[in-house]
Amino acid sequence: xxxxxxxxxxxxxxxxxxxxxxxxxxxxxxxxxxxxxxxxxxxxxxxxxxxxxxxxxxxxxxxxxxxxxxxxxxxxxxxxxxxxxxxxxxxxxxxxxxxxxxxxxxxxxxxxxxxxxxxxxxxxxxxxxxxxxxxxxxxxxxxxxxxxxxxxxxxxxxxxxxxxxxxxxxxxxxxxxxxxxxxxxxxxxxxxxxxxxxxxxxxxxxxxxxxxxxxxxxxxxxxxxxxxxxxxxxxxxxxxxxxxxxxxxxxxxxxxxxxxxxxxxxxxxxxxxxxxxxxxxxxxxxxxxxxxxxxxxxxxxxxxxxxxxxxxxxxx
Amino acid sequence: xxxxxxxxxxxxxxxxxxxxxxxxxxxxxxxxxxxxxxxxxxxxxxxxxxxxxxxxxxxxxxxxxxxxxxxxxxxxxxxxxxxxxxxxxxxxxxxxxxxxxxxxxxxxxxxxxxxxxxxxxxxxxxxxxxxxxxxxxxxxxxxxxxxxxxxxxxxxxxxxxxxxxxxxxxxxxxxxxxxxxxxxxxxxxxxxxxxxxxxxxxxxxxxxxxxxxxxxxxxxxxxxxxxxxxxxxxxxxxxxxxxxxxxxxxxxxxxxxxxxxxxxxxxxxxxxxxxxxxxxxxxxxxxxxxxxxxxxxxxxxxxxxxxxxxxx
Numbered sequence: 001x002x003x004x005x006x007x008x009x010x011x012x013x014x015x016x017x018x019x020x021x022x023x024x025x026x027x028x029x030x031x032x033x034x035x036x037x038x039x040x041x042x043x044x045x046x047x048x049x050x051x052x053x054x055x056x057x058x059x060x061x062x063x064x065x066x067x068x069x070x071x072x073x074x075x076x077x078x079x080x081x082x083x084x085x086x087x088x089x090x091x092x093x094x095x096x097x098x099x100x101x102x103x104x105x106x107x108x109x110x111x112x113x114x115x116x117x118x119x120x121x122x123x124x125x126x127x128x129x130x131x132x133x134x135x136x137x138x139x140x141x142x143x144x145x146x147x148x149x150x151x152x153x154x155x156x157x158x159x160x161x162x163x164x165x166x167x168x169x170x171x172x173x174x175x176x177x178x179x180x181x182x183x184x185x186x187x188x189x190x191x192x193x194x195x196x197x198x199x200x201x202x203x204x205x206x207x208x209x210x211x212x213x214x215x216x217x218x219x220x221x222x223x224x225x226x227x228x229x230x231x232x233x234x235x236x237x238x239x240x241x242x243x244x245x246x247x248x249x250x251x252x253x254x255x256x257x258x259x260x261x262x263x264x265x266x267x268x269x270x271x272x273x274x275x276x277x278x279x280x281x282x283x284x285x286x287x288x289x290x291x292x293x294x295x296x297x298x299x300x301x302x303x304x305x306x307x308x309x310x311x312x313x314x315x316x
Numbered sequence: 317x318x319x320x321x322x323x324x325x326x327x328x329x330x331x332x333x334x335x336x337x338x339x340x341x342x343x344x345x346x347x348x349x350x351x352x353x354x355x356x357x358x359x360x361x362x363x364x365x366x367x368x369x370x371x372x373x374x375x376x377x378x379x380x381x382x383x384x385x386x387x388x389x390x391x392x393x394x395x396x397x398x399x400x401x402x403x404x405x406x407x408x409x410x411x412x413x414x415x416x417x418x419x420x421x422x423x424x425x426x427x428x429x430x431x432x433x434x435x436x437x438x439x440x441x442x443x444x445x446x447x448x449x450x451x452x453x454x455x456x457x458x459x460x461x462x463x464x465x466x467x468x469x470x471x472x473x474x475x476x477x478x479x480x481x482x483x484x485x486x487x488x489x490x491x492x493x494x495x496x497x498x499x500x501x502x503x504x505x506x507x508x509x510x511x512x513x514x515x516x517x518x519x520x521x522x523x524x525x526x527x528x529x530x531x532x533x534x535x536x537x538x539x540x541x542x543x544x545x546x547x548x549x550x551x552x553x554x555x556x557x558x559x560x561x562x563x564x565x566x567x568x569x570x571x572x573x574x575x576x577x578x579x580x581x582x583x584x585x586x587x588x589x590x591x592x593x594x595x596x597x598x599x600x601x602x603x604x605x606x607x608x609x610x611x612x613x614x615x616x617x618x619x620x621x622x623x624x625x626x627x628x
Binding site (some may be wrong): 021110197199200201203204205206207208209210218219221223224241 | 411422427429450452453454455456459460463464466467468469470479480482483484528532533536
């Protein structure tokens with residue numbers, strides 16, 4: 001038997017397809033490179049901060065004092081500052097951003113929605129140092145004299161809302177962060193809502209639903225995992241944002257006791273201190289960096305878990 | 317005002333008991349109480365199946381309806397009646413405006429961007445496009461089942477059925493339980509899902525999902541059900557179930573079904589309207605008659621060519 005005379009026009013196999021192989025290898029290495037970068041950063045942070053971990057153990061994570069004169073370093077004031085500012089930012093930006101996204105995706109005329117979305121995305125292009133300056137000269141005094149004064153008068157008996165407000169503090173940083181993460185939540189939220197199939201809207205309309213009911217009962221539930229993702233992306237940015245926060249948070253190395261307290265986030269602490277620190281303080285600051293990285297990863301993982309759980313829909 | 321401008325009725329009208337009108341739709345004087353009789357052709361002598369004595373009253377009457385997408389006219393000058401509690405099939409080649417026409421009956425057409433219309437769609441003699449009619453209310457009377465099953469994926473089977481009842485404020489739990497069972501039974505789905513009402517609506521097979529969608533449409537207690545190729549995404553067995561279901565619902569609901577499947581139209585419908593596309597690409601009604609007649613002895617050559625498979 002020979003293969004000399006082929007009965008079919010089907011060509012003989014010509015060996016491996018080199019292009020495919022090269023492409024597969026290229027994509028694989030690109031993926032590996034990114035993961036290694038993340039691992040590498042974590043390793044460098046761990047190695048560089050090793051002396052601090054050896055000196056304090058978990059005390060670096062759980063210590064409440066940051067005192068260069070006694071060379072005692074604990075991260076809790078900055079962890080609290082970071083979480084508090086990011087939390088305030090999300091509490092403000094998530095509802096405002098999602099309502100805006102719903103408006104843009106479901107209610108606004110498309111001729112209006114596109115330029116509006118573009119304008120909102122421009123917000124993200126404002127350099128954070130400019131926002132920080134605006135925070136110092138406009139937002140901080142404004143909040144101190146209006147909203148802060150009002151909240152303190154009304155709710156000041158609750159320790160969380162106790163005064164006084166200096167304008168510079170955790171709440172002002174949270175407001176600045178809310179402005180910074182709003183474009184993310186709006187533009188991703190809009191895309192996610194727009195990707196909901198028209199059949200879902202029509203199904204709800206067909207039952208006699210109003211536009212509001214269609215948006216809240218058909219579109220939003222269908223898109224919920226993407227909506228949560230939009231908020232998570234915003235949260236990630238809020239956790240790591242440095243400069244604008246540094247400029248308005250008050251830069252005090254103490255655990256904030258009220259939303260109006262002056263405080264410090266991990267990122268802002270590193271930014272203001274790293275240049276003039278040496279020895280154990282410097283190593284502890286690198287340790288702060290590692291803690292921030294871990295916090296971001298943990299929150300992202302938790303959010304993904306949440307999304308995966310809600311995306312599964314009702315119980316089977 | 318509401319003088320009948322079109323000679324709708326040539327066949328002898330049959331005195332049908334007037335439909336009690338619901339409160340949500342404003343009543344308007346109709347020239348013919350209880351709805352105008354269907355506009356069918358005069359029965360040609362000697363042709364069976366066109367006996368005027370069996371022509372029922374029209375639940376819906378369409379007069380000079382034109383439907384547009386922007387400047388494009390998708391449906392041109394349609395006038396026809398849809399018999400109460402009967403099944404009316406709309407057949408025709410792709411792109412002839414069947415679905416557009418169907419969606420104009422419960423004002424889904426206007427949800428499409430740049431869509432517009434003129435003409436009248438009378439439901440029990442009331443023009444559903446008149447300013448006194450709210451499209452949101454209308455759609456509770458005129459429900460819809462779509463081409464692809466579209467249950468709400470984040471809701472359970474139970475919640476899918478009562479989704480319409482939960483609109484516009486609360487509904488009592490005990491009432492809902494009763495509605496769920498009644499509608500799922502009516503949709504022929506109860507025995508298959510009664511033990512997993514809390515399971516996701518999308519965990520069902522395609523055919524079950526479509527029956528769930530029918531149960532969902534029934535739950536808001538409509539008078540008319542529009543079906544836009546309800547079985548075209550289903551396999552033959554599931555298709556058969558949907559057709560059986562339609563025949564069970566016949567007599568209680570006025571059903572309008574758009575279908576590509578001529579066998580389906582001939583199997584389930586009492587009346588068939590044949591649409592075609594003009595040279596301006598606008599769909600128009602070629603003729604409408606009893607289904608038996610459309611498929612055996614239509615008046616128009618075009619209809620005969622289509623139902624015999626010579627084009628389309």
